[in-house]
Amino acid sequence: MIPNDLNTFLMPFSANKEFKANPRIVVAADGMFFKSSDGREILDGMSGLWCVNAGHGREEIANAIRDQVLEIDYAPNYHIAHPKSFDMSNRLLEIMPEGLVPEGMSNVFFANSGSEAVESALKIAMAYHFARGEDQRTRLIGRVRGFHGSGFAGMSVGNIESNRKQFSNLLPEVDHLPHTLNIEEMGFSKGQPNWGIHLADELESLVTMHGADRIAAVIVEPMAGAGGVIVPPKGYLERLKEICVYYDLILIFDEVITGFGRLGAATASEKFGVLPDLICLAKGMTNGTVPMGAVVMTENIYQTLMAGQPEGIEFFHGYTYSGHPVACAAGLAALKIYKDEDLFNKGQILASYLEEAIHKLKGHPHVIDIRNIGLAAAIELEPRDGVIGVRGFDVFRKCFDEGCLTRVTGDILAIAPALIANNGHIDMLVETLGKVLRIVD
Numbered sequence: 001m002i003p004n005d006l007n008t009f010l011m012p013f014s015a016n017k018e019f020k021a022n023p024r025i026v027v028a029a030d031g032m033f034f035k036s037s038d039g040r041e042i043l044d045g046m047s048g049l050w051c052v053n054a055g056h057g058r059e060e061i062a063n064a065i066r067d068q069v070l071e072i073d074y075a076p077n078y079h080i081a082h083p084k085s086f087d088m089s090n091r092l093l094e095i096m097p098e099g100l101v102p103e104g105m106s107n108v109f110f111a112n113s114g115s116e117a118v119e120s121a122l123k124i125a126m127a128y129h130f131a132r133g134e135d136q137r138t139r140l141i142g143r144v145r146g147f148h149g150s151g152f153a154g155m156s157v158g159n160i161e162s163n164r165k166q167f168s169n170l171l172p173e174v175d176h177l178p179h180t181l182n183i184e185e186m187g188f189s190k191g192q193p194n195w196g197i198h199l200a201d202e203l204e205s206l207v208t209m210h211g212a213d214r215i216a217a218v219i220v221e222p223m224a225g226a227g228g229v230i231v232p233p234k235g236y237l238e239r240l241k242e243i244c245v246y247y248d249l250i251l252i253f254d255e256v257i258t259g260f261g262r263l264g265a266a267t268a269s270e271k272f273g274v275l276p277d278l279i280c281l282a283k284g285m286t287n288g289t290v291p292m293g294a295v296v297m298t299e300n301i302y303q304t305l306m307a308g309q310p311e312g313i314e315f316f317h318g319y320t321y322s323g324h325p326v327a328c329a330a331g332l333a334a335l336k337i338y339k340d341e342d343l344f345n346k347g348q349i350l351a352s353y354l355e356e357a358i359h360k361l362k363g364h365p366h367v368i369d370i371r372n373i374g375l376a377a378a379i380e381l382e383p384r385d386g387v388i389g390v391r392g393f394d395v396f397r398k399c400f401d402e403g404c405l406t407r408v409t410g411d412i413l414a415i416a417p418a419l420i421a422n423n424g425h426i427d428m429l430v431e432t433l434g435k436v437l438r439i440v441d
């Protein structure tokens, strides 16, 4: 079952040589489990890559995809359109948080990945200021340890050292807020830490340095996923929002990971009660089956874009596959499953079990922090001999050998099971991590 030649594929964000020497190939998936090429069941502790939120092998989605290909496989949304893009944008808006600003969220732009959603959101923010006659507002603000995908704009506003060092020609005019992780102050917090709200005030300093009238947008992940499950301190997002409102900065929440139930609500914006101007979505939107991303925007942004150009094209941006019919069909089927099975609430209930279980690993060898929120948790390890990532990768590999897929970044092991998981799945993940931690040096 293993393909003969593993060399032809340059794998993304992977240790290619290591993988090709010790391949870990999965050949089938159902519910909470993958099947490996050597016939083992592997518990998917990561919802694939933070995306298969309703579990693998959902027949309703498979049928919707098949039916869509036969009905209308592709149509552009450039000056003509097909109905499913409108169905999908309407349905998406139904699960967006309401009432936090008077106008709420009113429109959707479609992309094909999280990276493209981020790129699109940054361009919407600039186009918005342009439409208001403030085209000098071009500066962007991200955050250290933020991950906003792999495009040049996303990499520029993101700030994970290892992701940037091979590519020095990034966007100019970008600043970064400090990240909010401080193990000394908040180590082993359950849920949102009490310490760190003051870090949002750094935004004031950047405004003072550059002038608000030069800044287009601030982008953060409400919970930083790839940076190591960094949970926002209590009051921090609220404070960022206040400052953005005061200085007229567009606030973008990159909810590529946190969207679709990861934190126990449809969005992190809803969970934290903070509504940004733009929300980036992807991953769970189609339950990981077909690539799709989106930007959801407020009525104010949409109306400003419309008014900015009296006739003709209002927004010079898009993708051949923006609102692809097959992605929309998969998305509509996924949203129906989330609703029919009440999965966002189920995730919320399971989250407290995960919290109790994962914190039992405190005191295991090498563990320097454990943090969690919703159905996401991370265990941070002391690097081995000061070399970052070696011990973490060892734990990841051994967990896979023991039948569990986790995610490793540096010496941080993350788990993020699907919303259909049960207590037994959580136990298995935590027991496996515990067993591996006890044997890894």
Ligand SMILES: Cc1ncc(COP(=O)(O)O)c(C=O)c1O
Pocket (backbone or CB within 6 Å): 112, 113, 114, 115, 116, 118, 147, 148, 149, 150, 221, 225, 226, 254, 255, 256, 257, 282, 283
């Ligand atoms: C917060 C966030 N933004 C953007 C992305 C990029 O998404 P994609 O890999 O679909 O381009 C990711 C991917 O993990 C992410 O976690």
